[in-house]
Amino acid sequence: MLLSGADRNRRLLTAAAGILLAAVMGLVLIVGFRLATQIRASVGTLQQASELEAYPSAISEQLTALRQRLDTLEYTGHVHGELDSSVRGFNRDFTVLEHQKGLDPAAMHAATALWGNYTPVLAKVLSYHGEPYSDTATNSSLSRSGRVYYAHVRRAELFAQANAAALHGELALVSASLQARTAAAASRLRWLLSGGVLAVLLLGLAAAYLQVARGRGERAARDAQDQTRDILATVREGLFLLDADYRIGAVWSQALTSMFGRSDFAGLTFEELLRDKVPPETLNTAMKFIKLLWGERAHENLMKSINPLGQLEVSMDNGRGGKETRYLQFDFHRVMGPKGVKHVLCAVGDITSSVLLARELHEAQENAHSQLDMMVGMLHSDPLQLGSFLDSASAGLKHVNAILKEPARTHAEFSKKLAGLARELHSMKGEASALNLMSIAQRVHHLEDMLAELKGRSELTGNDFLPLVLKLDELLAHLRGVREMTLKLSSLREQPDSPEGTISAPALRSATAGPEELTATLQSLARKLAQDHGKDFTLALTGLAQCPPAYLGTLKDCLIQMLRNAAVHGIEADEVRRAGAKNGGGQVRVEFRRVESGYELTFEDDGAGLSPEALKEAAVRKNLLSEEQAAQLDNRAALALIFKPGFSTRNEVSMDAGRGAGMDVVARAVYGLGGRIGVSTNPGRYTRFKIALPAVDETAVA
Amino acid sequence: MDTAQDTGTRRTVKLLIVDDSNIVRRRIERSQQFDDLEVVGTAANGIEALELARRTDPDLVTMDLTMPQMDGIECITQLVRLKPEVRILVISALADKATAVEAMERGANGFLNKPFTDRQLNEAIAELMY
Numbered sequence: 001m002l003l004s005g006a007d008r009n010r011r012l013l014t015a016a017a018g019i020l021l022a023a024v025m026g027l028v029l030i031v032g033f034r035l036a037t038q039i040r041a042s043v044g045t046l047q048q049a050s051e052l053e054a055y056p057s058a059i060s061e062q063l064t065a066l067r068q069r070l071d072t073l074e075y076t077g078h079v080h081g082e083l084d085s086s087v088r089g090f091n092r093d094f095t096v097l098e099h100q101k102g103l104d105p106a107a108m109h110a111a112t113a114l115w116g117n118y119t120p121v122l123a124k125v126l127s128y129h130g131e132p133y134s135d136t137a138t139n140s141s142l143s144r145s146g147r148v149y150y151a152h153v154r155r156a157e158l159f160a161q162a163n164a165a166a167l168h169g170e171l172a173l174v175s176a177s178l179q180a181r182t183a184a185a186a187s188r189l190r191w192l193l194s195g196g197v198l199a200v201l202l203l204g205l206a207a208a209y210l211q212v213a214r215g216r217g218e219r220a221a222r223d224a225q226d227q228t229r230d231i232l233a234t235v236r237e238g239l240f241l242l243d244a245d246y247r248i249g250a251v252w253s254q255a256l257t258s259m260f261g262r263s264d265f266a267g268l269t270f271e272e273l274l275r276d277k278v279p280p281e282t283l284n285t286a287m288k289f290i291k292l293l294w295g296e297r298a299h300e301n302l303m304k305s306i307n308p309l310g311q312l313e314v315s316m317d318n319g320r321g322g323k324e325t326r327y328l329q330f331d332f333h334r335v336m337g338p339k340g341v342k343h344v345l346c347a348v349g350d351i352t353s354s355v356l357l358a359r360e361l362h363e364a365q366e367n368a369h370s371q372l373d374m375m376v377g378m379l380h381s382d383p384l385q386l387g388s389f390l391d392s393a394s395a396g397l398k399h400v401n402a403i404l405k406e407p408a409r410t411h412a413e414f415s416k417k418l419a420g421l422a423r424e425l426h427s428m429k430g431e432a433s434a435l436n437l438m439s440i441a442q443r444v445h446h447l448e449d450m451l452a453e454l455k456g457r458s459e460l461t462g463n464d465f466l467p468l469v470l471k472l473d474e475l476l477a478h479l480r481g482v483r484e485m486t487l488k489l490s491s492l493r494e495q496p497d498s499p500e501g502t503i504s505a506p507a508l509r510s511a512t513a514g515p516e517e518l519t520a521t522l523q524s525l526a527r528k529l530a531q532d533h534g535k536d537f538t539l540a541l542t543g544l545a546q547c548p549p550a551y552l553g554t555l556k557d558c559l560i561q562m563l564r565n566a567a568v569h570g571i572e573a574d575e576v577r578r579a580g581a582k583n584g585g586g587q588v589r590v591e592f593r594r595v596e597s598g599y600e601l602t603f604e605d606d607g608a609g610l611s612p613e614a615l616k617e618a619a620v621r622k623n624l625l626s627e628e629q630a631a632q633l634d635n636r637a638a639l640a641l642i643f644k645p646g647f648s649t650r651n652e653v654s655m656d657a658g659r660g661a662g663m664d665v666v667a668r669a670v671y672g673l674g675g676r677i678g679v680s681t682n683p684g685r686y687t688r689f690k691i692a693l694p695a696v697d698e699t700a701v702a
Numbered sequence: 703m704d705t706a707q708d709t710g711t712r713r714t715v716k717l718l719i720v721d722d723s724n725i726v727r728r729r730i731e732r733s734q735q736f737d738d739l740e741v742v743g744t745a746a747n748g749i750e751a752l753e754l755a756r757r758t759d760p761d762l763v764t765m766d767l768t769m770p771q772m773d774g775i776e777c778i779t780q781l782v783r784l785k786p787e788v789r790i791l792v793i794s795a796l797a798d799k800a801t802a803v804e805a806m807e808r809g810a811n812g813f814l815n816k817p818f819t820d821r822q823l824n825e826a827i828a829e830l831m832y
Binding site for chain 2: 281
């Protein structure tokens, strides 16, 4: 793969060498064939030429033999015949020779001319037909025609004797030229063959070299392939390429197998890879993002910053029939080709352990914070108060559990359930924050948020309460922790030799919290509320000591709620007070006294007072009243709205008020004891609650 | 602007700032350090932004995502339809990557996370300007 350039060159070279080899061989063969043909023709001609060279002397001898036979009156017929065939042979061969190319032209010309002279002389001899002798009984002699024949033969003999050497010489020249030509052709052929053999050898060497080189290249490519495979098998990231159809390429790293629990990645689309593992919305976002990667607006950094798959929660089969949550990190790198984005390289890492670790760290930190927070709160509060809080909180949670278990079907039943839960939790939150146990108060606040969310729903089922149950369990566990720590703290405090002043250590008093603790709790809550809400007010408490123990718990709950309401709703901010010409800080006055019919509690703040109109508006806004109903209410009735469940005049929700459960809880508690509650106000000047409680059956208390 | 056109090198880039927070709008306006960038308008919501875009024909828009009346995503959609060549830099506290991808798909060109430094802002603008 990495060698593809060099490899391609080598292949090209091999092909070129092959073609060259074939061309050279072809050329050698064609030229060689032509040369060989030429040589063969030349050799034939040369033979003819050599044969021709013999004719002049043969003709000359035959003429002499013919003349001698005529002298001795011998039979001449066969000699005549031989001469005739010689002449014909010469004529035939010479004609063939004349048509050959590349002969010595001068010699050829001379030979032609000479033979031209021969022809008429010989023709006269050969044209003789008849008997040259006239026979008598005793003697034979030349006949008349014989004498003419003799004269022709004699002349021809002389002519031949004179010219045979010349003709032979010319023919020898022709023959020599022919020989030279043949020799040259043979020599050319030899050179050609030598050259051909050399070329073949060279090309063979080149081919062998290339073959070796190619082998080496192939080995290198194979090695590279092996290395790639090793990398893909070993790397801990899931690596693959996506093509423009969002399909995974044929090459992918082994780590993917364990990440996705499959091994058929090649050709799989990205969507198929993630489907069933992430929620549909996440998948949708992921696909949109992948699509954007192919666009021209996708800069690497930009895409990295909006990568929705940087920490992807996937649910996987764990192989035992269950599901398992993993966290995968997808990184995308675009691979550019000549025509824009060619592939997108995806690198997937399993970051489950680091995510879980980070979460654990965070939780541990939170825990440490809340523990510290709790410790601080507990160090600042009386262990007895803490104990009584924990008791009442546990009782409260039991009550909450009881409410949760109540069967409910209709919306009204569910709503009632919610309202009950809200009241319980709200008073628990009030107590917790009075004791500065912010970790508990926050947990309860969170539960209240969940309740508020449920309240907003138009339809409710039992399942909607499940998350609430989980949260409650958590709260219970937390409370147990607090209790354990309380025990540890109190054992610390009890140690006689602990140096004085290091830990504030109120002496252990009676088992039940008395009026003194209540006073301390309320003062501490007042200071905290003043600080939290930026209000300046003092709390004056009188007569709490007269409170019978049976009322003490309820009284505490009520006073905490009312104090919070006064701090949040009643007492104005400093600048408002100054503008209203009120002197200095606010005053909250609490008086508990015995009266004829039992007891009376007065709770008064010199704050903004209550506005009947504002209360009515709020009630309408909260759908507690219709507008017509509200219009018909007189001021007294309007003020009484404050005791209706779910009522609050503040829009935003804070830890201390605004849930609309405050006075509701108080009123219920008072009614629970058989008491009554009333409110009076002067807008801009004060709000006053009066609670009347019946006398306690002293014997029962004792 | 005429001189800039005469020199033929760079044209003034017209910037429209869209964010519901007055403080953020002013911050962007003051922090950008480009001589050839002219703020042609600021809008507090999507509807205002579209109106201003029609009037001022901006080249570059910085866009908040969570705004009253018309949010950034819808505004980007309509803005791209109105002026396809406009470049949009989303400046938002992007807790949710899906929203970012959505904005990008609708036609945004860049992202800047709130809170941002002056340098980050200028780099993000520069990337979209040139």
